[in-house]
Amino acid sequence: MKETVVEDPKGTEPRAGAKGRKAGGDIAVPQLGLVGMLRWAWRQLTSMRTALLLLLLLAVAAVPGSLFPQRSSAPSEVTQYLKDNPASGPVMDWFKLFDVYSSPWFAAIYLLLFTSLIGCVLPRAKIHWKAMRSAPPRTPKRLSRLAEYGTVTIPAGSGIDAATAVKDAAAILKSRRYRVDLRDLDTDRPSVGAEIGFMKEVGNLLFHTAMIGVLAAIAFSGLFGYSGQRVLVEGETFVNTLTSYDTFTPGANFSDDRLVPYSAQLDRLVVKYDRSTEAHYGQPLDFNATLTVKDGPGAEAETKTLKVNEPVSIGGTNMYLVGNGYAPVVTVKDGDGNIAFQGPVITIPTDGAYTSLMVIKVPDAQPNQLGFVGFFLPTALIDDKGVAFGSDPDPFNPQLNLNAYTGDLGLDNGVPRNVYTLDTSAMKEINSRNVDAGGIVLAPGQSYTLPGNNGTISFDGIKRFAALDIRHDPGQGMVLVFALLALAGLMASLFLNRRRVWIRTGNHPDGRTMVEFGLLARGEDHRLAGEYDALNKALHAKWLVPMEADGQNGEQTSTTDSALGVTAASKDQ
Amino acid sequence: MSEINEGFALLSEQLMLVAGMAYAVAVCAYVWDLVTFSSAVKKGLATAPGTAQQGGSPENGAVLAGVGARSAAGQDLGVGPQDRGVRPSSKTHEGSDGVTAGDSMRYGKEKRVVARVAVALTVVAAVVQGIAVVLRGLAAGRVPWGNMYEFCTTGSFAVAVVFLLVLTRRDLRFLGTFVIGLVLVMIVAAHVSFWTPVGHLVPALQSYWLIIHVSIAVLSSAFFTITFAMSVLQLFQARREASIALGKPDKAPVMRLVPNALSLENLSYRINGIAFVGWTLTLMFGSIWAEKAWGRFWGWDTKEVWTFVIWVVYAGYLHARATKGWTGTRAAWLSIVGYLCVVFNFTIVNVYFSGLHSYAGVGG
Numbered sequence: 001m002k003e004t005v006v007e008d009p010k011g012t013e014p015r016a017g018a019k020g021r022k023a024g025g026d027i028a029v030p031q032l033g034l035v036g037m038l039r040w041a042w043r044q045l046t047s048m049r050t051a052l053l054l055l056l057l058l059a060v061a062a063v064p065g066s067l068f069p070q071r072s073s074a075p076s077e078v079t080q081y082l083k084d085n086p087a088s089g090p091v092m093d094w095f096k097l098f099d100v101y102s103s104p105w106f107a108a109i110y111l112l113l114f115t116s117l118i119g120c121v122l123p124r125a126k127i128h129w130k131a132m133r134s135a136p137p138r139t140p141k142r143l144s145r146l147a148e149y150g151t152v153t154i155p156a157g158s159g160i161d162a163a164t165a166v167k168d169a170a171a172i173l174k175s176r177r178y179r180v181d182l183r184d185l186d187t188d189r190p191s192v193g194a195e196i197g198f199m200k201e202v203g204n205l206l207f208h209t210a211m212i213g214v215l216a217a218i219a220f221s222g223l224f225g226y227s228g229q230r231v232l233v234e235g236e237t238f239v240n241t242l243t244s245y246d247t248f249t250p251g252a253n254f255s256d257d258r259l260v261p262y263s264a265q266l267d268r269l270v271v272k273y274d275r276s277t278e279a280h281y282g283q284p285l286d287f288n289a290t291l292t293v294k295d296g297p298g299a300e301a302e303t304k305t306l307k308v309n310e311p312v313s314i315g316g317t318n319m320y321l322v323g324n325g326y327a328p329v330v331t332v333k334d335g336d337g338n339i340a341f342q343g344p345v346i347t348i349p350t351d352g353a354y355t356s357l358m359v360i361k362v363p364d365a366q367p368n369q370l371g372f373v374g375f376f377l378p379t380a381l382i383d384d385k386g387v388a389f390g391s392d393p394d395p396f397n398p399q400l401n402l403n404a405y406t407g408d409l410g411l412d413n414g415v416p417r418n419v420y421t422l423d424t425s426a427m428k429e430i431n432s433r434n435v436d437a438g439g440i441v442l443a444p445g446q447s448y449t450l451p452g453n454n455g456t457i458s459f460d461g462i463k464r465f466a467a468l469d470i471r472h473d474p475g476q477g478m479v480l481v482f483a484l485l486a487l488a489g490l491m492a493s494l495f496l497n498r499r500r501v502w503i504r505t506g507n508h509p510d511g512r513t514m515v516e517f518g519l520l521a522r523g524e525d526h527r528l529a530g531e532y533d534a535l536n537k538a539l540h541a542k543w544l545v546p547m548e549a550d551g552q553n554g555e556q557t558s559t560t561d562s563a564l565g566v567t568a569a570s571k572d573q
Numbered sequence: 574m575s576e577i578n579e580g581f582a583l584l585s586e587q588l589m590l591v592a593g594m595a596y597a598v599a600v601c602a603y604v605w606d607l608v609t610f611s612s613a614v615k616k617g618l619a620t621a622p623g624t625a626q627q628g629g630s631p632e633n634g635a636v637l638a639g640v641g642a643r644s645a646a647g648q649d650l651g652v653g654p655q656d657r658g659v660r661p662s663s664k665t666h667e668g669s670d671g672v673t674a675g676d677s678m679r680y681g682k683e684k685r686v687v688a689r690v691a692v693a694l695t696v697v698a699a700v701v702q703g704i705a706v707v708l709r710g711l712a713a714g715r716v717p718w719g720n721m722y723e724f725c726t727t728g729s730f731a732v733a734v735v736f737l738l739v740l741t742r743r744d745l746r747f748l749g750t751f752v753i754g755l756v757l758v759m760i761v762a763a764h765v766s767f768w769t770p771v772g773h774l775v776p777a778l779q780s781y782w783l784i785i786h787v788s789i790a791v792l793s794s795a796f797f798t799i800t801f802a803m804s805v806l807q808l809f810q811a812r813r814e815a816s817i818a819l820g821k822p823d824k825a826p827v828m829r830l831v832p833n834a835l836s837l838e839n840l841s842y843r844i845n846g847i848a849f850v851g852w853t854l855t856l857m858f859g860s861i862w863a864e865k866a867w868g869r870f871w872g873w874d875t876k877e878v879w880t881f882v883i884w885v886v887y888a889g890y891l892h893a894r895a896t897k898g899w900t901g902t903r904a905a906w907l908s909i910v911g912y913l914c915v916v917f918n919f920t921i922v923n924v925y926f927s928g929l930h931s932y933a934g935v936g937g
């Protein structure tokens with residue numbers, strides 16, 4: 001028997017290569033040997049189902065990182081979690097649940113996924129490359145089996161024979177941007193095959209390839225980028241050298257000479273709070289830092305404004321305003337009357353009223369080292385128990401509330417200490433609510449004499465500080481480019497349609513010229529019916545055939561269909 | 574920074590409540606439409622030719638079985654070469670076949686008066702809600718999406734508008750109960766759980782990226798809401814079709830209003846495709862904004878994690894539609910899971926998870 005249908009009308013023809021068909025997933029694994037096994041594994045890995053499962057696995061694997069604190073973003077919370085869960089914590093840590101996104105198992109999933117992706121894209125690209133350069137497939141014998149089918153009957157005496165008609169049809173398809181191929185011109189059943197929408201598959205390939213690009217660009221950033229933090233008090237200057245950073249995270253390929261030695265001085269930080277509504281009274285509205293920057297030593301000074309959402313870019317880095325607070329200026333004189341400490345003290349705001357934790361360590365104090373722990377309150381009120389509390393973020397009634405200690409600060413034995421906590425285990429409390437001397441309460445300009453001839457502390461004034469993130473990320477531009485490419489590819493892939501059209505003509509013995517045409521979608525195509533209508537109209541218009549003369553989409557075409565059937569049959573047998 | 578207009582804010586909240594009530598009535602009408610239709614179907618069955626003769630039920634079953642078999646054959650087309658799934662792109666059936674509505678989802682000739690009333694009420698409610706949303710924006714002097722209350726009210730407005738827009742092209746009135754029901758839930762949640770007095774934006778949100786990123790996120794979520802409802806119906810319809818094909822009696826005649834499972838799947842695939850592009854943009858714009866605000870475009874902040882998870886789940890959904898054995902029911906489940914992630918991201922993550930995105934404005 002001759003083949004009757006060249007193309008399956010539902011568009012189920014092989015897409016991913018004929019090779020794949022033989023190795024269909026349901027076949028039992030024969031004895032293959034090592035190479036065969038590897039080939040089999042590769043085929044499994046690059047199958048659609050594996051890709052899908054890996055995608056779903058990736059989604060599931062990303063979730064724990066949102067449930068448990070992560071070292072990368074909240075290291076102190078991780079420490080706290082480990083302290084609170086001494087039994088389960090270390091086990092979870094072993095499973096990298098606090099470093100999900102840099103864990104080997106997370107990496108394994110996405111690396112497998114991308115391997116699968118490459119294994120998927122390459123053969124598809126090859127197939128599509130060939131498809132784009134080959135003629136549209138041969139015309140099916142029975143066009144009426146296609147998803148959309150129609151006919152046009154050109155009346156006798158119009159002077160348009162089958163050959164002219166098919167050329168006209170080809171011209172129409174060409175003007176609709178189809179790629180066309182005329183065939184069987186020398187027979188009595190000439191036809192034209194046409195195809196459109198190659199960009200759909202190109203888009204799909206572009207999307208998947210660009211995803212690889214995104215990953216690569218992110219990896220590149222990790223190698224060559226760096227980031228650091230610096231807290232800067234009003235009046236202080238930051239110079240972009242390693243020693244100026246409070247914390248610094250270099251990429252794997254970082255070297256010192258990548259730092260451009262620019263400088264930035266924080267002139268002032270102005271904070272505005274909402275005073276117009278009762279509901280949000282005291283909510284911050286604007287943080288505005290004024291910087292004086294120099295591109296390098298001896299360069300021209302320039303004034304820049306740094307705000308949240310508006311980073312300042314300088315020397316290949318971006319500088320971000322990520323935090324702020326108060327830095328009360330304090331002078332501590334020791335028992336000998338010498339200035340042992342003087343300057344702004346960075347505090348840690350703990351609430352919306354900027355109730356700020358404060359620690360002062362005075363290792364140079366003689367004869368005893370001094371330490372202070374307490375609060376800075378921008379606007380202090382006293383509650384009914386006599387305890388001061390902060391009630392507003394603006395410094396309307398600033399106050400220092402401190403406890404004082406003497407003794408060994410523990411700074412000399414080489415153990416790293418957090419500057420924001422004071423270890424009082426080896427120290428003696430000399431000022432607090434628990435001892436007779438009471439706590440230290442200071443307003444700006446006031447001074448306090450410590451008991452036991454330990455010196456004085458004075459509160460000289462208030463400055464603000466800005467917490468800055470400084471980043472150099474050479475890969476992020478590339479990430480953006482690849483993301484945009486992926487987006488373009490995605491849209492092409494989702495919204496374009498790939499379809500084929502065949503038009504066949506024939507001369508009827510009674511002088512009429514019969515034209516039949518069929519449309520076939522490859523993949524999803526809800527606009528195929530619309531394309532049918534447009535084509536139908538164009539063909540009728542071309543040959544000045546009134547539209548009503550023919551049936552719609554094969555409904556009343558039995559006469560013309562059978563008429564053509566006669567000629568087709570006579571030709572085939 | 575402009576002054577807060579408390580008068581507008583109050584009016585906005587009152588109008589929001591009015592809209593909520595109108596939606597509530599509309600939902601009742603949608604339900605009533607389904608109920609009246611279903612009882613009409615039952616009556617219609619009583620006079621169907623099959624039951625005119627005694628013992629007509631087996632014959633009736635056979636007829637239905639025939640229909641079911643045809644659509645079952647349609648489902649089999651989900652098998653392609655290698656392991657690719659292929660969905661038929663041609664029509665399943667144009668008009669109603671007695672078991673399910675036609676896949677064209679165009680408005681039929683018969684008048685569903687109650688459904689018309691429901692849609693009219695929805696339009697009225699949406700207009701009132703639109704005014705409320707605009708007033709909220711005017712009251713604050715900024716876009717009305719800066720906290721959970723506003724995400725909810727503006728988001729539900731977007732869902733209603735998207736639904737009405739889709740209605741102009743396809744007869745999806747059978748979805749009204751579910752979609753407008755969800756709108757109602759969102760308004761109630763906004764009012765009861767998320768209410769926040771109108772105020773200025775905290776500095777972290779003062780960026781034009783708020784306008785771009787959040788609006789597109791809300792819009793994509795609105796599309797996902799509609800496909801969620803369709804996927805749920807698809808699951809029901811698929812079970813019903815299968816049981817009818819086995820000759821069992823039709824237990825839910827109301828589902829005759831609903832197109833067959835395959836056409837529901839095809840349409841929700843198209844809508845999900847649009848929504849997925851929207852979500853991709855949400856992700857990209859979010860990263861660009863994160864770069865501006867926090868100095869890195871991606872940091873696995875909880876909100877970022879969940880935006881990513883949603884994106885990957887829907888990417889999985891799009892893949893499922895092209896994977897043998899994963900089209901149809903499993904794809905519908907993925908669409909549902911994706912939407913549950915959207916809801917989770919919006920509610921639980923915003924309210925209970927700490928992170929850089931903690932500006933929900935709930936509880937202080």
Ligand code: HEM
Binds near residue numbers: 046117118493
């Ligand atoms: C990083 C992981 C991946 C992501 C995020 C992803 C995402 C997507 C998305 C969104 C689509 C739908 C849009 C379109 O048709 O282009 C799609 C389609 C597709 N993907 Fe992927 N994909 C990934 C990996 C893979 C892998 C590993 C394979 C191969 C095994 C693959 C094969 C395909 C195929 C064949 C289609 C076309 C489906 C169709 O014809 O409708 N993808 N992918």
